[in-house]
Amino acid sequence: MRKIIVIGSMSIDLVVSSSKRPEKGETILGDNFFTTPGGKGANQAVAAARLGEQVYLVGRIGDDDFGKEIYENLKDNNVLVDGVEPVTQMPSGTAHITIADQDNSIIVVPSANNEVTIEYVKKHLEQLDSGDIVLLQQEIPSETVAFAIEYCDRNGMISILNPAPYREVSNQVIESATYITPNETESNAMFKGNMEDALQAYPKKLIVTMGDKGAIYHDGNRKVTVDGYKREVKDTTGAGDTFNGAFAVGLQKEYDIEKAIAFANLAASHSVTGMGAQGGMPTLLDLEGEWHV
Template identity: 50%
Template sequence: MGKIAVIGSCSTDFTVQSSQIPAQGETVLGEHFSIDFGGKGANQAIAAARLGGNVKMIGAVGDDDFGQKILANFKRHHIDISDMQMVPGPSGSAHITLYDNDNRIIVVPSANHHITFPSEAALEKQLQDVDFVVLQQEINLNINEQVIHYCAAHEIPVLLNPAPATQLDPELIHQVTYLTPNEAERELIFPNQTLSESLAAHPNKLIVTLGDQGAIYHNGMTECFIPSFKTQPLDTTGAGDTFNGALVVGLINGLSLADAIKQANLAASLSVQKLGAQGGIPTLEELQAAEAQL
């Protein structure tokens, strides 16, 4: 299998589960608290690795206990961390409230905003054995731009999951191979286009995830809706990251785009049945068992 490089955020998730959301100035009691591994980049790397991917993680952690634990977690999943950076200060964190089968998240980037590639030669060294690159937007966007320009010049496929959403330079959209926003992110990136218009303008590139409905893209001739696999969610945190990690594994394994999306939908549906951004990510064996039951 080709090698996947995930360049992005690593953090620790502090999650509270509550049956009530506090109003401003109000204190309420929660039902459950957990500390877990997270960060969109780390989640996508773990998802790809659990599904059999050959994964390298490129990012930054702080020189604190959380940073050491994040690195150890990558090692447990047999992820190449030879190009991970350790910087002074705290590691990234995410503060998650689970309520009514959904989540609200505040991300504090900390070390994640200190990823650097001091030169193109340094970037080339880190990507010289890579066949696919995965990016998100919890790191400095100029790093993403640097990576996308390099990959476009060297014909390395790139999947950009544009979350958290920002407006994107049309040239960056042109250079990435796959763009995977959710509905709200798609509206911010293409504010003057309907869903159908933006899909038709970016065939086989723009894949819009539709939550528990599935995902949709345009194949150059028609819109293709790939439905989700219905389940009762316990925690939707990390479902999108599982989708993206599984999608890349499917693509690098030679699946068609439609089949890769179908596989990613199934992986995401499995992920929401357990707590934690990484806690529910299925293994390859679990995914294969679910496929056999379909």
């Protein structure tokens, strides 16, 4: 079976929920506060590990209490942690999340995630086989992301770039990636608002996610919409990460692109029913009755 290797960030999420977001200079009372493991890399690895097999994470944590919590949570979720090592010169990453109006806003402080260097990643990529799946996001250095995408292209591996949080991506990276999975906002930033043209220019590569409306891609002949699912929303944090982790698992199961997207849409819809980035991420058992292989 193909291995899934997630290269990306790990953090502790500090989450506050309230009835509204404060205006500039305003202090308001919140409804709830909790901390939970997160980071886009860790989230996507956990999402994939709950649904698939042989899921590895490559990244860095601080040599601190947050780092120990992150590491233990990965092991508890059956993520293989051979590629997770602590650094001593900086703390673990954190994300500061505000939940209000059934949506979230986030400030990410990368810290140890900035130590996911080309040299660090290269030694792990060299252990992979042709056909293995590499999943990346953009909470680690941009040069590392570009190196990994281009390495996969040269060596016959499948790469998935989730360009979140958005920053400019070179044409070389876009051409080299097997799949690119922005949401609508990220797609508009990446392609200057020309999403329709971009879908046609990158058939079976560009997949634009649209929340509970599903996702769209171009199959080479026409634009295809893969329907989403509506759920009672508790917290949207981690829905995109669940989509990407599940999409990688769909490819691991050798689904075609449309079926892999449908599987990812279903998993992402479950994720919004729990609190925290990882709280609602489903297992295969959770999808029973709604998904038939």
